[in-house]
Amino acid sequence: MKRSTLATxxxxxxxxxxxxxxxxxxxxxxxVPVPAPxxxxxxxxxxxxxEVIGVPPQPGYVWIGGYWRWDGGRHVWVGGHWDAPRVGYxxxxxxxxxxxxxxxxxxxxxxxx
Numbered sequence: 220m221k222r223s224t225l226a227t228x229x230x231x232x233x234x235x236x237x238x239x240x241x242x243x244x245x246x247x248x249x250x251v252p253v254p255a256p257x258x259x260x261x262x263x264x265x266x267x268x269x270e271v272i273g274v275p276p277q278p279g280y281v282w283i284g285g286y287w288r289w290d291g292g293r294h295v296w297v298g299g300h301w302d303a304p305r306v307g308y309x310x311x312x313x314x315x316x317x318x319x320x321x322x323x324x325x326x327x328x329x330x331x332x
Contacts, residue, residue: 286313
């Protein structure tokens with residue numbers, strides 16, 4: 220094949236590919252929250268641990284308090300942390316509720332105001 224014919228063929232293939240892809244729409248992935256499994260336990264959580272809250276890293280940050288998580292057949296403390304505020308939302312803390320003869324953790328979450 221002659222050099223000019225090869226270059227013309229490559230250019231045509233490139234332009235054809237660009238034309239075909241020009242109509243494509245690429246969507247980004249969307250994070251869909253997966254609800255935590257509902258776990259009932261027979262053992263009440265211990266009292267909350269005392270946490271040293273300290274100073275927020277930036278003005279307006281929200282303190283997300285620690286809570287007891289059920290892990291490996293026992294309650295395990297998850298320490299609190301500072302989180303950036305979310306406009307139009309408020310933090311609803313984790314809470315253990317007595318349900319159906321046992322205890323169930325309602326996960327903390329950001330709720331629309």
